[in-house]
Every structure is written in structure tokens, then in C-alpha cells.
Amino acid sequence: MTRVLHVITGLEHGGAERQLALLLPHLHRPDAAHPPVTCEVVSLTRGGAVGAEIAATGVPVHELDMGGNRDLSALPRLVRLIRRGRYDVVHTHLYRACVYGRIAARLAGIGPGRPAPRIIATEHSLGDGHLEGRRTTRGVRALYLATERLGSLTVAVSPTVARRLHAWGVAPGRVAVVPNAVDAPAFAYDPARRAATRAALGIAPDEPVVGAVGRLVPTKRFDLLIEALARPALDAARLLVVGDGPQRDGLARLAAARGVEGRVILAGATADVAGALAAMDVFAAPSVQETFGLGVLEALAAGLPVLYTTCPALDDLPPGEAPGARRLPPAAGDDAPGDADRWSARLARLLASGARTRAAVPPAVARHAVAEQAARLARLYTGGPAGGQPGGADRPPSTREVIST
Structure with a gap:
């Protein structure tokens, strides 16, 4: 059984938050498509409406009640949580959670080795000159890239995002494409x-x-x-x-x-x-x-x-x-x-x-079935390939392919 801690900035209604809530039940449902996974979630801020939905399904949800991007007191609390949980994988979502989550995971002894333990981030919101709806600055980009190197892998939600990560300077071999899921x-x-x-x-x-x-x-x-x-x-x-x-x-x-x-x-x-x-x-x-x-x-x-x-x-x-x-x-x-x-x-x-x-x-919708995307993530958790990605002929290319500019 692979133990995974999902670290996310907050759990109010939003695209990344809804994706996490959608995927969790399928990650917990082991079958021939993927190895068994058990998950917990920590919100850097308060849990919010989506957090309540997740908790209602039986998935433990922790809240750090972080006061803002510069509330450094959240870092040692997150480190202690990760150490107590003895997780195999720390999976981060959204900018603030990726920065703090990767640092905390390394301080807690989680490393980028394979097959486990691993530090994985999903990039949900990297636009062309924007991140999570805001213009990116040199400082934001520098911090993003510095903490990216602490992780094992970044998951891009589309080939477009993978190309943007590559253009930012993330090595192609450190990016896998696992598209968002649709139920x-x-x-x-x-x-x-x-x-x-x-x-x-x-x-x-x-x-x-x-x-x-x-x-x-x-x-x-x-x-x-x-x-x-x-x-x-x-x-x-x-x-x-x-x-x-x-x-x-x-x-x-x-x-x-x-x-x-x-x-x-x-x-x-x-x-x-x-x-x-x-x-x-x-x-x-x-x-x-x-x-x-x-x-x-x-x-x-x-x-x-x-x-x-x-x-x-x-x-x-x-x-x-x-x-x-x-x-x-x-x-x-x-x-x-x-x-x-x-x-x-x-x-x-x-x-x-x-x-x-x-x-x-x-x-186009059938290509993004939630069970298939959950299986791809579960395989990444144990160091394996994610499998195919939408976007090709009848037999799509591997999600681990190098996406060049």
C-alpha cells in the first residue's frame, strides 16, 4: 500500500480543488489498472467547502490555517505532519503548496529517489506569462524553479503546460503529462x-x-x-x-x-x-x-x-x-x-x-475518463510510467516523452 499526502493551498471551490476531490475515490479503489493507494490531504489554509466534501468520503483532511504566503510558521507544522504520517509520496498542488510542500517534504526526509519515497507536484495553472491568473514575476519564477529541483517529478495537466514548463527551464525528463479528469x-x-x-x-x-x-x-x-x-x-x-x-x-x-x-x-x-x-x-x-x-x-x-x-x-x-x-x-x-x-x-x-x-x-471527453487518469497517477507514485496521453492517433504517445519547444 502506497501512502500519499496531497498538499494543496486551499480547498474552496476551484479547478485544482475539484480535480483532487474527483480523483481521490478512484485512487483509493485498487484494481488491475493501478496499485493500491491510500491518501490524506492537507490544506495550507482552512479546509473550505471542497475540504468538507473530501472529509465526508472518509479521507483525512488536515488544516494548517496558514495566514498568507509569508507565514513561515506553517513550514515546521507541515514538516511535523509529514514525519508523523510516514508517507511514501508527497503530492503538491498549486503554487504556494508546491513551494512549501516540496521544502517541507525534503526537511521531513522524503527524497526524490525511485521508486519511493517521492515528491510529485501537479502544475494546474501555468499560463503564458501568468500563474494562477496572476502575472508571473522574476521572483515567482526563480522560487518556482528553485523548489522544483527539490522534487522528483512535475505532472503537467496538458502537453501545452509541459511545453511551458520546458520553456521555463524544467528538464523535459522531469515532466510527465497526466491530463485532468472528467466524470x-x-x-x-x-x-x-x-x-x-x-x-x-x-x-x-x-x-x-x-x-x-x-x-x-x-x-x-x-x-x-x-x-x-x-x-x-x-x-x-x-x-x-x-x-x-x-x-x-x-x-x-x-x-x-x-x-x-x-x-x-x-x-x-x-x-x-x-x-x-x-x-x-x-x-x-x-x-x-x-x-x-x-x-x-x-x-x-x-x-x-x-x-x-x-x-x-x-x-x-x-x-x-x-x-x-x-x-x-x-x-x-x-x-x-x-x-x-x-x-x-x-x-x-x-x-x-x-x-x-x-x-x-x-x-474528446471519453479520452479524459477519471478512472484512467487516477490509474496513471498511481503508477507514477511507485516510480512507473503514467501510460498514454490524449493527443495523437489511435495509439497515443507516452506521457513520459520529451516535449520539445
């Missing part, structure tokens, strides 16, 4: 769920709804969707945005300034993403900074037509694997008004072309 049956369309969610949000049964899911940060470009909603082509539609973040108040002010505040619903974070997707008619993802594009995959699993700008989960795949997804590149130059016009027109066409009938789950 497709959990997002299967349910008319009753649609009706209940719409009623709870104050949306009429026949109102056309453009939806989006994600953290409310500038790189997601949710302001572009509000600008598009203000165009005449979408004057009968509503915009449902699921997620929370620092841009929430700014988006509310923009909706009021454009005169569409009554048609914009900022629903906040929720554990019921499937219900929110059921309430939508079209899914919009205008972000130009993505590491994977989990929301797009979940929308496709729900049978929604998707309009997106950047989604490595699809862009790294062969053509034709997601017929319900249409890519709309950003306008050339700094043409924000032109972008809003284009998004408004394209979304209006999707709403008018029978978008309310749900499509079958495409092959």
Missing part, C-alpha cells in the same frame, strides 16, 4: 435538474441562456461576455456566470454600466456545476490563458454546444474529436469592441440553431 456520467443532462436550477436562479424555462464557468479573474475575459450580451443580437438572452474571484464586483459594475445587470447572473461558486450546466443553452469560454480547459470538457459532457478561444484539452487533440466545440480566436490587435461584436453574433447563431437539444458526449 462524464456526473454531467449527463437531466431535464429535472435544469428546471430546478433555473427556478432557483430566477430563470424562466424558455429564456435562452449563455453560460460560463471559472474563476473571476481578468484572463477569463468574462467582461467580454457582458459586452457581448449588451449587443442587439443577444438582447433576449441571459448570461449565467458560475464561479467567484476578485473580479466579481468589477463585473457587476460593468453589467450595470452596460444596462444589462438584470440579465447577468453572477451565481458564485457552487458544488453543483452539473446543475448549472443543465440550466445553460450554450457554453462560452473566451479565456486566452488556459492550461487545460476543464469547463469546456464538462460542458461537452453535458451535451452543450461550446464556443471557446483557448482550450488545450481540445487543441492538443486530433481534429474531429469534439464536433460540438467551435473555436473563435481573439480579434487581431487590441480590438475589444470588435471581439464583443463577433462573440455576440456567434453566440446568437448558436442559440438560434437548436442549441437547446443536447448532443452526444464526444470522443
